[in-house]
Amino acid sequence: MTPADPLHPPSAAVSNPSAKLWGGRFAEGTDALVEAFSESVSFDQRLWRQDIAGSTAHARMLGKVGVLTPADVDAIVGGLSQIRGEIERGEFRWQLALEDVHMNIESRLTALIGDAGKRLHTARSRNDQVATDLRLYVRDAIDELADLLTALGDVLLDLAEREADTIMPGFTHLQIAQPVTFGHHMLAWREQTLRDRARLLDARKRANVLPLGSAALAGTVYPIDRHFVAEQLGFDAVSENSLDAVSDRDFAIEFVSACTLTMIHLSRWSEELILWCTPMFGFVKLPDRFCTGSSIMPQKKNPDVPELVRGKTGRVVGDLNALLVLMKGQPLAYNRDNQEDKPPLFDAHDTVSASLRLFAAMLPNVTVERATCRAAAFKGYSTATDLADYLVKRGLPFRDAHHAVGAAVGHAVARGVDLSELSLDELRGFSSLIDADVFDVLTLDGSVNGRNHWGGTAPAQVRAAIARARAGARAAR
Ligand code: ARG
Numbered sequence: 001m002t003p004a005d006p007l008h009p010p011s012a013a014v015s016n017p018s019a020k021l022w023g024g025r026f027a028e029g030t031d032a033l034v035e036a037f038s039e040s041v042s043f044d045q046r047l048w049r050q051d052i053a054g055s056t057a058h059a060r061m062l063g064k065v066g067v068l069t070p071a072d073v074d075a076i077v078g079g080l081s082q083i084r085g086e087i088e089r090g091e092f093r094w095q096l097a098l099e100d101v102h103m104n105i106e107s108r109l110t111a112l113i114g115d116a117g118k119r120l121h122t123a124r125s126r127n128d129q130v131a132t133d134l135r136l137y138v139r140d141a142i143d144e145l146a147d148l149l150t151a152l153g154d155v156l157l158d159l160a161e162r163e164a165d166t167i168m169p170g171f172t173h174l175q176i177a178q179p180v181t182f183g184h185h186m187l188a189w190r191e192q193t194l195r196d197r198a199r200l201l202d203a204r205k206r207a208n209v210l211p212l213g214s215a216a217l218a219g220t221v222y223p224i225d226r227h228f229v230a231e232q233l234g235f236d237a238v239s240e241n242s243l244d245a246v247s248d249r250d251f252a253i254e255f256v257s258a259c260t261l262t263m264i265h266l267s268r269w270s271e272e273l274i275l276w277c278t279p280m281f282g283f284v285k286l287p288d289r290f291c292t293g294s295s296i297m298p299q300k301k302n303p304d305v306p307e308l309v310r311g312k313t314g315r316v317v318g319d320l321n322a323l324l325v326l327m328k329g330q331p332l333a334y335n336r337d338n339q340e341d342k343p344p345l346f347d348a349h350d351t352v353s354a355s356l357r358l359f360a361a362m363l364p365n366v367t368v369e370r371a372t373c374r375a376a377a378f379k380g381y382s383t384a385t386d387l388a389d390y391l392v393k394r395g396l397p398f399r400d401a402h403h404a405v406g407a408a409v410g411h412a413v414a415r416g417v418d419l420s421e422l423s424l425d426e427l428r429g430f431s432s433l434i435d436a437d438v439f440d441v442l443t444l445d446g447s448v449n450g451r452n453h454w455g456g457t458a459p460a461q462v463r464a465a466i467a468r469a470r471a472g473a474r475a476a477r
Contacts, residue, residue: 014028014029014030014031014032015029015030015032015035015097016029017029017030019097021098021103021106021107035096035097036096038099038336038339039096039097039099039100040099040100040101040339040342041094041095041096041098041099041100041101041104042096043342043343043346044100044101044130044339044342045094045101045104046101046137046342046346047101047130047133047134047137047342048084048087048101048105049084050132050133050134050136050137050140051101051102051105051129051133052080052081052083052084052105053136053233054129054132054133054136054212054233055076055080055105055106055120055129056076056077056080056081056232057212057229057232057233058120058123058124058212058229059072059073059076059077059080059120060073060077060228060232061224061225061226061228061229061232062119062122062123062222062224064225064228065222065223065224065225066223067122067123067222067223067224068116068119068122071116072116072119075113075114075116075117076109076113076116076117076119076120078113079109079112079113079116079117080105080109082112083105083108083109083112086108092104092108095107100126100130100339101133102126102129102130102133103126106120106121122222123213123215123220123221123222123224124212124213124215124220125214125215125216125217125246127214127215127216127217127246127333127334128211128212128213128214128215128216128242128245128246129212130338130339131211131212131214131245131246131248132210132211132212132233134249134251134252134341134342134345135207135208135209135210135211135235135251136233137345138203138204138207138251138252138255138345139204139207139208139234141255141349141353142200142201142203142204142207142255143204144353145197145200145259145262145349145352145353145356146197146200146201148353148356148357148360149193149194149196149197149200149262149356150193150197150473151356151360152193152356152359152360152363153190153193153194153197153469154473155359155360155363155364156186156187156189156190156193156363157186157187157190157466157469157470158364159183159186159363159364159366160182160183160184160186160187160190160462160465160466161183161462161463161466162183162368163181163182163183163186163368163370164181164182164183164459164462164463164466165181165183165459166181166182166183166368166370166373166374167179167180167181167182167373167374167377167444167445167448168180168181168182168185168283168373168374168376168377169373169376169377169380169382170185170382170457175380176376176377176379176380176381176382177380177382178382178383178385178386178447179377179382179383179444179447179448179457180448180457181448181457181458181459181462182368182370182373183459183462183466184456184457184461184462187462187465187466187469189265189269190469192265193265195261196258196261196262196265199258199261200255200258203251203254203255203257203258205236206250206251206254207251207254207255208234208235208236208237209235209236209237209238209239209245209251210226210229210230210233210235210237210238210239211239211245211246211248212226212229213226213229213238213239213242214239214242214243214245214246215242216246216333216334217242217243217246217247217332217333217334218242218243219242226238242333243332243333244332244333246333246334247330247332247333247334247335247338249323249326249327249338249341252323252341252345253320253323253324253327255345255348255349256316256319256320256323256344256345256348257320259316259319259320259348259349259351259352260313260316260317260319260320260348262352262356263309263312263313263316263317263351263352263355264313264317266309266313266355266356266359267309267310267313269306269359270305270306270307270309270310271306271310273286273303273306273366274303274306274307274310277303281372281376282369282372283368283369283372283373283376284366284367284368284369285366285367285369286301286303286305286306286362286365286366287362287365287366287367288301290303290304290305290358290361290362290365291303291304291305292304305358305362309355309358309359312351312355315347315348315351316347316348316351316352318344319344319345319347319348319351320344320348322340322343322344323341323344323345326338326340326341326344374444377444378418378444379418381409381412381413381418381419382444382447383419383420383441383442383443383444383446383447384405384406384408384409384419385405386441386442386446386447386450387401387405387408387419387438387441387442388401388402388404388405389401389441389450390434390438390441391404391405391431391433391434394433395433396431396433401431404430404431405430407430408422408427408430411426411429411430418442419442420439420442420443424436424438
């Protein structure tokens with residue numbers, strides 16, 4: 001037997017052209033390779049709820065304007081509702097040969113109710129249908145992620161309150177910089193979640209516009225009432241231009257872009273947690289049930305959740321990239337390329353949703369090792385700026401104060417002690433302006449309590465910020 005030639009496989013089975021909803025002008029069926037290559041139902045079946053909602057609204061509108069009889073509308077609405085039940089119960093038979101979610105549902109409808117089912121597609125195209133489905137999907141996804149971000153923000157507020165007095169080193173360049181409170185650090189994370197949520201809700205405004213009625217690209221000859229459809233589906237507006245409406249995927253890009261930034265934030269938090277739970281830092285302990293072990297090293301407890309979130313951030317950045325490149329060469333209006341928008345969109349949504357849920361579940365159970373955090377802040381000369389500020393308050397220009405304190409730090413490093421462990425005489429060797437009260441500012445508590453202004457790290461400010469956040473949340477409800 002001769003080996004198979006990979007470039008010239010035996011002709012693939014061809015389906016029957018009249019089996020296709022669009023098969024009228026075709027003399028032969030689709031090549032099996034093309035069928036497998038071009039189907040989207042394997043991934044877009046996920047849009048079934050939106051597709052049924054869109055079709056129901058479209059049918060009602062066609063009834064309202066007299067294009068469909070009341071009997072047809074009733075049959076369509078009833079049939080779609082039955083299909084919804086079949087899908088929910090897992091009884092629906094999805095068929096690859098029917099290409100996508102739209103034609104799977106439409107063929108089942110026709111099988112159930114006959115000719116009325118064939119009238120549903122009057123005055124629309126799959127181009128405006130899929131754009132509508134996808135906008136409804138993105139709107140739902142935004143609402144879900146916005147709620148998750150609020151929940152995660154609340155978790156951070158609780159953690160900030162619990163650790164409002166916990167002193168840890170603050171870093172710049174990952175070198176110990178100044179003491180901060182753990183609560184302040186958690187509030188910094190929460191600020192990121194607030195922006196993430198605001199970005200999603202801003203994107204929602206542009207997503208929540210109805211494309212249906214644009215038909216294939218130019219609109220339709222039927223006397224449609226697009227505002228009626230928009231109202232039924234909860235859209236805020238009706239698209240202005242049919243060519244733009246069927247081809248635009250900006251809303252998908254904006255959504256995935258917002259997802260990407262959210263993941264970037266979670267990835268940064270992950271990196272911090274991973275560092276913090278190494279014995280070299282030892283700032284936190286992650287709960288066992290959020291970690292895994294090593295198959296060879298019995299002592300290992302690995303921070304897999306933050307590592308995976310950091311890793312999955314790469315996927316979502318890739319999803320955004322896929323959408324951007326997908327759009328860059330497309331002329332108006334709809335092109336089949338757009339079918340490829342769904343896998344990255346769904347993947348970004350799933351990944352962000354799961355990551356937010358995991359962080360919200362894990363963070364309340366993180367143990368903060370307060371003594372270790374404090375000791376690390378104490379070790380790193382983190383109150384050197386406080387000493388400089390002390391000298392400034394006594395009249396020394398800041399640059400001179402900076403220089404004098406630098407010399408004092410060099411001396412303390414050589415001796416292997418903290419600034420607060422130098423004697424008054426030693427300290428006075430660097431500036432005669434120093435008195436015994438210097439030790440108040442050199443303590444960690446003196447340092448954080450001194451930063452007592454709106455946005456500062458003092459425990460009192462952390463508590464004030466938490467109170468403002470909670471009052472704001474109450475007002476927003
Ligand atoms: N499955 C297609 C998509 O996701 C639906 C629209 C197809 N339109 C067409 N003219 N082939 O984009």
